[in-house]
Amino acid sequence: MSAALTEHPVAPRDRARRARRYDGRRRFTGWRCFVPRRFDVTISLVLVCHDDSVPRDDSEVLKGGAVGGATRVGRTVRRPVGPWTPAVHELLEHLRSRGLRGVPEVQGIDDDGREILTYLEGRGVPVDDEIVLDAVLEEAGQWLRDFHDAVDDFRPDGPRFWRQTGEVELEPDQIICHHDPGAYNWIIQSGHFVAMVDWDMAGPGDPLQDLAFLAWTGVPLYREIPVEGVARRLDLLCEVYGECGPFTLLDRVAERMTLASERIAAGIERGDEGLANLQKVGEPQRTRDRVAAFRERIPAIQAALG
Numbered sequence: 001m002s003a004a005l006t007e008h009p010v011a012p013r014d015r016a017r018r019a020r021r022y023d024g025r026r027r028f029t030g031w032r033c034f035v036p037r038r039f040d041v042t043i044s045l046v047l048v049c050h051d052d053s054v055p056r057d058d059s060e061v062l063k064g065g066a067v068g069g070a071t072r073v074g075r076t077v078r079r080p081v082g083p084w085t086p087a088v089h090e091l092l093e094h095l096r097s098r099g100l101r102g103v104p105e106v107q108g109i110d111d112d113g114r115e116i117l118t119y120l121e122g123r124g125v126p127v128d129d130e131i132v133l134d135a136v137l138e139e140a141g142q143w144l145r146d147f148h149d150a151v152d153d154f155r156p157d158g159p160r161f162w163r164q165t166g167e168v169e170l171e172p173d174q175i176i177c178h179h180d181p182g183a184y185n186w187i188i189q190s191g192h193f194v195a196m197v198d199w200d201m202a203g204p205g206d207p208l209q210d211l212a213f214l215a216w217t218g219v220p221l222y223r224e225i226p227v228e229g230v231a232r233r234l235d236l237l238c239e240v241y242g243e244c245g246p247f248t249l250l251d252r253v254a255e256r257m258t259l260a261s262e263r264i265a266a267g268i269e270r271g272d273e274g275l276a277n278l279q280k281v282g283e284p285q286r287t288r289d290r291v292a293a294f295r296e297r298i299p300a301i302q303a304a305l306g
């Protein structure tokens with residue numbers, strides 16, 4: 001506790017509360033009920049080690065990735081790079097310059113040739129086991145809206161190399177999409193959507209492709225859940241994103257996810273190691289099968305939408 005704190009004006013109720021928590025030597029006494037006095041020094045050291053200003057060199061492989069994976073090193077994340085990395089970094093820098101929240105900051109390339117990004121505090125979403133709250137889905141939809149607004153004036157002067165298309169120009173009717181905004185790439189903190197990670201698939205596209213992709217695991221549409229919930233959540237998502245009704249969105253989903261399976265197959269074919277890793281989880285057939293099952297559920301979802 002710094003001396004500076006005591007110099008600020010303190011409301012009487014706070015002063016009384018503080019007096020209950022600290023003894024005359026200004027030491028935190030809340031632990032006393034279960035920690036003997038001689039351990040006070042140890043407690044102080046633990047608190048110092050948790051200070052963000054202290055460098056950390058610990059590392060761990062992060063869960064939730066099936067393509068290239070990510071490793072946390074201290075307060076950074078290290079990920080494999082490819083010919084698409086310069087364009088992705090240019091995109092991320094543009095988004096940060098536009099003030100878009102929830103985007104990792106590029107910090108360079110490490111000695112092992114991996115990209116260094118800021119570690120965004122929170123947790124991932126295990127999509128097969130969890131359905132995010134309606135409020136989190138709305139926050140993700142709002143973030144997508146903000147992303148598409150922020151990326152609208154990102155118009156590179158000439159072709160760029162993107163992972164799924166190779167070197168192409170951005171067409172006038174396209175924007176740069178995330179192209180993998182599934183819930184497994186969201187970061188949740190204290191029950192709120194706070195960030196979107198994994199930008200390697202970014203490239204030219206049409207904004208509704210991203211919305212459809214987000215709905216696939218965010219609603220989710222790839223799992224069989226009660227249609228009333230699906231209809232309600234499609235409505236919420238379209239309401240917050242704007243410009244699109246739930247029937248239109250539903251129409252786009254099968255097409256977008258079929259494209260996803262085709263792109264995985266094409267990536268495997270051309271020797272993209274990361275996309276080849278998806279075979280371990282059954283891709284691209286897994287998505288093909290899920291799209292076929294989803295098509296059969298569409299009439300019931302439409303009926304629930306009214």
Ligand SMILES: Nc1ncnc2c1ncn2[C@@H]1O[C@H](COP(=O)(O)OP(=O)(O)O)[C@@H](O)[C@H]1O
Nearest residue numbers: 062064065066067068069070119120124197198
């Ligand atoms: N910048 C980051 N900050 C915090 N967590 C991250 C970050 N990047 C990735 N992660 C976590 O690691 C997981 C795997 O990383 P990801 O980049 O998605 O790998 P993959 O390309 O294999 O899908 C993500 O789902 C997320 O939970």
Ligand SMILES: [Mg+2]
Nearest residue numbers: 064065185198
């Ligand atoms: Mg990922």
